[in-house]
Amino acid sequence: MDKSHELATLGVRAGQARSNFNEHSEALFLTSSFVFDSARQAAGRFTGGEDGFVYSRFTNPTVSMMQDRLAALEGAEDCIATASGMSAILAMSMALLKSGDHVVCSNAVFGATVQLYAGILARFGVETTFVSATRVSQWEQALKPNTKLLFVETPSNPLTEISDIAALSALARNAGALLAVDNAFCTPALQRPLQHGADLVIHSATKYLDGQGRVLGGAVLGAKSLVMDGIFGFLRTAGPSLSPFNAWVILKGMETLELRMRAQSERALELAGWLESHPKVARVFHPGLASHPQHALALRQQRAGGAVVSFEVRGGRDAAWRVIDSTRLISITGNLGDVKTTITHPATTTHGRISPEARAAAGITEALLRVAVGLEAVEDLKVDLERGLK
Numbered sequence: 346m347d348k349s350h351e352l353a354t355l356g357v358r359a360g361q362a363r364s365n366f367n368e369h370s371e372a373l374f375l376t377s378s379f380v381f382d383s384a385r386q387a388a389g390r391f392t393g394g395e396d397g398f399v400y401s402r403f404t405n406p407t408v409s410m411m412q413d414r415l416a417a418l419e420g421a422e423d424c425i426a427t428a429s430g431m432s433a434i435l436a437m438s439m440a441l442l443k444s445g446d447h448v449v450c451s452n453a454v455f456g457a458t459v460q461l462y463a464g465i466l467a468r469f470g471v472e473t474t475f476v477s478a479t480r481v482s483q484w485e486q487a488l489k490p491n492t493k494l495l496f497v498e499t500p501s502n503p504l505t506e507i508s509d510i511a512a513l514s515a516l517a518r519n520a521g522a523l524l525a526v527d528n529a530f531c532t533p534a535l536q537r538p539l540q541h542g543a544d545l546v547i548h549s550a551t552k553y554l555d556g557q558g559r560v561l562g563g564a565v566l567g568a569k570s571l572v573m574d575g576i577f578g579f580l581r582t583a584g585p586s587l588s589p590f591n592a593w594v595i596l597k598g599m600e601t602l603e604l605r606m607r608a609q610s611e612r613a614l615e616l617a618g619w620l621e622s623h624p625k626v627a628r629v630f631h632p633g634l635a636s637h638p639q640h641a642l643a644l645r646q647q648r649a650g651g652a653v654v655s656f657e658v659r660g661g662r663d664a665a666w667r668v669i670d671s672t673r674l675i676s677i678t679g680n681l682g683d684v685k686t687t688i689t690h691p692a693t694t695t696h697g698r699i700s701p702e703a704r705a706a707a708g709i710t711e712a713l714l715r716v717a718v719g720l721e722a723v724e725d726l727k728v729d730l731e732r733g734l735k
């Protein structure tokens with residue numbers, strides 16, 4: 346379909362491929378394999394000489410629809426769907442890196458991403474240097490002749506730090522490396538990293554692409570030469586493929602993505618403003634607030650601030666836990682990206698396994714709470730938080 350359509354249109358329409366039944370809603374092809382008309386056709390499909398579906402570890406019509414829709418939204422040439430966000434990062438890394446390569450990674454990425462680079466990939470001879478998400482000079486200093494990949498997540502979790510994608514992309518290009526951006530927090534509805542010069546976009550589709558906390562999924566997007574020639578080869582061999590069922594849920598989730606992201610961002614900004622004026626709150630982190638250190642960059646790079654608001658309460662861990670334990674509406678859960686608002690205490694949950702020193706360096710204090718704002722009325726969320734704050 347015409348890729349020049351607006352995001353809202355692409356989210357609803359892009360990627361649909363109708364079967365012979367001419368169904369209106371996208372079909373769910375719950376099948377592990379596909380049959381062939383003849384031995385000759387089977388041979389042709391297996392060697393890749395003939396187009397067509399073979400086996401759902403490689404690809405599947407429902408997964409293809411999901412990939413094509415997300416590619417249209419991100420403005421990417423190609424997309425490969427994976428079983429989860431982490432397997433997207435793994436597939437990209439296994440396909441593009443080898444022993445002896447070096448990676449520069451923001452120190453404000455998702456905890457499992459840190460473990461993947463610092464723990465698992467290090468065992469295979471890939472060295473990673475972690476640097477500040479926001480200080481471009483640190484990225485520059487960390488570059489080595491063997492640097493092959495720069496990896497960043499913006500906005501970061503949970504402090505919503507914003508990295509300058511265009512500046513990092515220029516650094517990567519000069520160094521002959523690739524820049525990958527984890528776009529899980531913004532989604533293409535709010536930020537399209539490829540337009541700012543990124544080479545690859547990573548998604549945890551588990552978050553806002555599904556949007557209702559139902560399934561795990563992930564994706565890697567970028568130029569066809571990177572995605573299909575390298576990453577698809579790893580996926581088809583190693584198998585962290587997306588199930589057709591999950592692809593179907595995510596595909597339908599993307600139909601409301603633009604609306605949800607706009608509405609959830611608006612609610613988050615309103616809640617952030619209220620928290621900022623609250624006497625029991627010491628600090629609030631949301632890119633849409635004028636007080637956010639990278640507010641101007643966020644306005645340039647994103648359509649809105651996103652749905653995550655973090656804040657420090659006065660009184661340390663006890664006060665933070667009191668806010669959580671006093672909620673009756675907001676869900677106490679580590680996930681985010683849902684239409685149901687969630688709350689978590691990063692220091693003892695999502696970031697509980699990293700050392701106290703690393704936590705302090707990342708700015709995650711015992712007083713910090715992260716709220717991922719959903720679609721409930723903001724007034725009800727304020728009442729729910731006020732109970733534990735007062």
Ligand SMILES: Cc1ncc(COP(=O)(O)O)c(C=O)c1O
Pocket residue numbers: 429430431432455457498502527529530548549550551552561562563
């Ligand atoms: C920014 C970000 N990237 C990647 C992941 C990993 O995604 P998944 O849980 O789908 O493997 C998460 C999960 O919370 C995340 O928040």
